Amino acid sequence: MKRAAKISAAAAGLAVLTATGTAVASAHQGDNDWPYAHQSTASYTLAAVGDISCEPDDDENAATPASLKCGSPTLGGMSAEFATAKQARDMHPNAVALLGDEQYQVGKLTDFEKSFEQAWGGLKMLERPAPGNHEYYPYAKKGDNEAGQNGAGYFGYFNGHDQAGTPETQGQAGDDTADNQGWYSYDLGNWHIISLNAECDSDAFNHDCSTTDNGLLAQETRWLSQDLAANTHHCTIAYWHQATFSATTASTATVPASAPGAGGIEGAATDAWWKALYKNHATLVLNGHEHAYARLRPMNPDGQYDAKNGIPEFIVGSGGEALDTLAGTPGNYDNPNVVTAQASAFGVMKLTLKPHSYSWDYKPALPGPGFDSTALQYSDSGSGTCN
Template identity: 70%
Template sequence: MRSRTRTLSLIGAVAVVATVLGAGAAIAAPAIGNGWPYASTTRGDDGRTYTLAAVGDIACEPDDDDNAANPSSLKCGSPSLGGYDAEFATAKQATAMKPDAVALLGDEQYQVGKLSDFEQSFEQAWGGLKFLERPAPGNHEYYPYTKKGDNEAGQNGSGYFAYFNGHDKSGTPNSAGQAGDDTDANQGWYSYDLGRWHIVSLNVECNSPAFHNDCSTTDGGLLAQETRWLAKDLQQNQQQCTIAYWHQPTFSATTASTATVPASAAGAGGQEGQVADAWWKLLYADHATLVLNGHEHAYARMKPMDPTGASDPKHGIPEFIVGTGGEALDSLAKNSDGSYANPNVVTGYDQGFGTLKLTLGQHGYTYSYTPALQGPGLGASALDYSDSGSGDCKH
């Protein structure tokens, strides 16, 4: 499918800070209820708990006619990738959780997220959970891929929106659906409630034609409009507990440093990490409970942090990176003594694939992560990992 470009009418320059609220109303998506075998979902303080499954970086590129010219090492069947086995294993694990919703943390489909790729790979494993899935896009859904001998044009979100929101017979995505709006004014950011929890899905893929390749959060561009929307959404939120998720993390677990930014500092993930730095400030001021990210193909849980990346046990926000959906694995960044390069990483896992289970209660949450399948070439001992615990919502 050809890449789409859009014309965006820019508004006047506006400085974005935690107290600045621009035009556009906060969107609270309808409650998610799919019937048996999943519990129905209602809004408000109904006294029950909710299960949220969370994972990103999922589906390998199918080895089909549309991808015949692409390197085999990047496609399903490559021995260096998790492949179909891994994405089916994580989907089975998520299904067993009987989730009320599934937070997809970006890069649902590799390498560039064509609609045909979604249909031939992601759909095969994760299609049974489709109407519980609340996705955020990743770089592989928007940007071109020109690494490792590949040369694929960026889809600018076309395949992503066409898959999750539906499309007409020519493949043109619907303008609205479960992945949020697909318009010149909104590239799929939205929010929804599960009981007393307010959950926000954001699009950080700003170096794309849809965003006019503009990653500023303070000018008149689309990314700045999204940032103002986030500020207003948080202000209008009436729930006690808040989760926000997007793809590239603000703080890194698998990269020791960029050229200028240590892994523990805000913006370590490059330009998208710097965007997320502005969002972290808004979420911190709003006393958000959790931030979830993907992009780095490992699992990591970090200490509560302030917007600079300093440990802040009382007011900080914990970050979970869950990029272990099935496509491939990265290595956690460590120092020569074996400690994590980012000192805020409490625990991490890079030996297999798995999905995070969050149980959302009235005033707090529990979390549980166990691998569903070991990584390529690794034995069963790679499955000997687990991480679990609990936390409270902030006031």
């Protein structure tokens, strides 16, 4: 059963999400109708991005090396997350799809409050997040050693928490229970949108990344199949953090970029999701994790180009924290399905969702460390139809 997906209880007289998540507009709308009201059924705007906020440089994070915190010259820092937040806000979106790793390095609630909230808090009631590895896993790299939060800070921030800091069990990030770690779906017009949790190598999932046993990821996979079977909308988007197919060197050390699972154990597990989405004629898959922007050709579950029934994948991990290195060069990417990509600037993708079609528009908002304003000359836009 789909859980009620509320955008704003305070937005009386403005647009709300129904019990199935469908956005509707009320009869009473003021002149200042954004962010909640929606006057047209012709199109909806979905902003999409992941990998956003640097770890605050505060007393609580004193043991974290300076190179991993806000202010480091190798990171985007606060200026990058403010730039991408403004870019998203200027889109006047109906919803914001957050593609994981909203808060580095381990997504403590205090880190969310001191970093992510400062830039992206103004869009909070429109944000429809998915978690990433930095919200679940411990971080023990580059001289750091922080315990994993298993989603506690993530759910505490997006779903709210009690006075002791314990996350609420329901909210805009989905259910936070022993049987459901935040997967959910919602609707915008004729679009069915699904947010999934790929962080299976965590204590919360008992480090079980099987999609066929009785573990939590298998339960999530069965839920996805049921959700897709019940869906009556013409167009479908699914998003999660680790990409099934890759575009950067960070994810291609052992598996070719064009093979399922280049993103590691999580990317391999999400191959099952790709199969279910392909079977049900999904329109788009959105991912983060790779700190770059990339658009991939329509693919079947084996990573082969399939112009008729394949699903295009967008990687939008350019939210502000840092940037990776692309695998290959324009015209000669390691993954031949990569149509275009950039890893020299931070930015957000705008999706315009129409009843039977969509368009995308990606422009960077701020050059990355070591890059100049020429990085802002990149752009990628186009349109497609629902399968």
